[in-house]
Amino acid sequence: GENVEQHPSTLSVQEGDSAVIKCTYSDSASNYFPWYKQELGKGPQLIIDIRSNVGEKKDQRIAVTLNKTAKHFSLHITETQPEDSAVYFCAAGTNTGNQFYFGTGTSLTVIP
Amino acid sequence: DTGVSQDPRHKITKRGQNVTFRCDPISEHNRLYWYRQTLGQGPEFLTYFQNEAQLEKSRLLSDRFSAERPKGSFSTLEIQRTEQGDSAMYLCASTPGLAGALGTGELFFGEGSRLTVL
Numbered sequence A: 001g002e003n004v005e006q007h008p009s010t011l012s013v014q015e016g017d018s019a020v021i022k023c024t025y026s027d028s029a030s031n032y033f034p035w036y037k038q039e040l041g042k043g044p045q046l047i048i049d050i051r052s053n054v055g056e057k058k059d060q061r062i063a064v065t066l067n068k069t070a071k072h073f074s075l076h077i078t079e080t081q082p083e084d085s086a087v088y089f090c091a092a093g094t095n096t097g098n099q100f101y102f103g104t105g106t107s108l109t110v111i112p
Numbered sequence B: 001d002t003g004v005s006q007d008p009r010h011k012i013t014k015r016g017q018n019v020t021f022r023c024d025p026i027s028e029h030n031r032l033y034w035y036r037q038t039l040g041q042g043p044e045f046l047t048y049f050q051n052e053a054q055l056e057k058s059r060l061l062s063d064r065f066s067a068e069r070p071k072g073s074f075s076t077l078e079i080q081r082t083e084q085g086d087s088a089m090y091l092c093a094s095t096p097g098l099a100g101a102l103g104t105g106e107l108f109f110g111e112g113s114r115l116t117v118l
Helices: none
Strands: A004-007 A010-014 A019-025 A032-038 A045-051 A056-059 A062-067 A072-077 A086-093 A100-102 A106-111 B005-007 B010-013 B019-024 B031-037 B044-050 B053-057 B065-068 B075-079 B088-095 B113-117
Touching: A004 A086, A010 A019, A019 A086, A019 A106, A032 A062, A045 A056, A045 A062, A072 A086, A100 B044, B005 B088, B010 B019, B019 B088, B019 B113, B031 B075, B044 B065, B075 B088
Parallel strands: A010 A106, B010 B113
Antiparallel strands: A004 A019, A019 A072, A032 A045, A032 A086, A056 A062, A062 A072, A086 A100, A086 A106, B005 B019, B019 B075, B031 B044, B031 B088, B044 B053, B065 B075, B088 B113
16 A cells, blocks of 8 residues: 655744655555645645646645655745644545545644 | 534543544535544544445454445444544545545545544
8 A cells, every 4th residue: 555754743944934844655656645734623624735747836835846756745835934833744645536645744833 | 614524522431432423524525534643643544435335444444443424414433342542533524526636636624523542
């Protein structure tokens, strides 16, 4: 089955700085890579996703890059704000989305 | 509120007791998923339904676990003879169709039901 590894497990940045979270996956059949943000006491919420036919996708301060050859993908948050503080999960899935395999999460703290 | 609703939000039980969680998906979402999340880990897939049919189950879903979605709307997850290792957050998610690369992509999660087994 798919194995998704995520690093770092914790990340602290100063407000306004950038944050980068990296994930690797093992199954070459995976072609869909979402990122979820989970705030305390809440369920995960999708913030951005990328399909394997695209190498990069950007949405305002958030961007995701994908390297299919190396089987890794990354989340980039620029101009971080305190409200970006949360746990972020990467995941990998396939065409049908019957299962998503999640990473172990990165706890991001943005220091005002 | 038209999001995914889960009940109860918190459940404390003694080892050996049975517990049941309920999930009400977003209306018209025909796919419903159950995930388990332990502290410091990402969600782990347990099972999913398309309408009332349970189409896939993880090996994590031992025979003490059973899930149903009798009318293709709400779903229940029952854990029999609970063990301390069952302590976790049980997350429900729904999608209007395919959730992967060919679909809409997004899993809409509820806020979870936290189980503590003493």
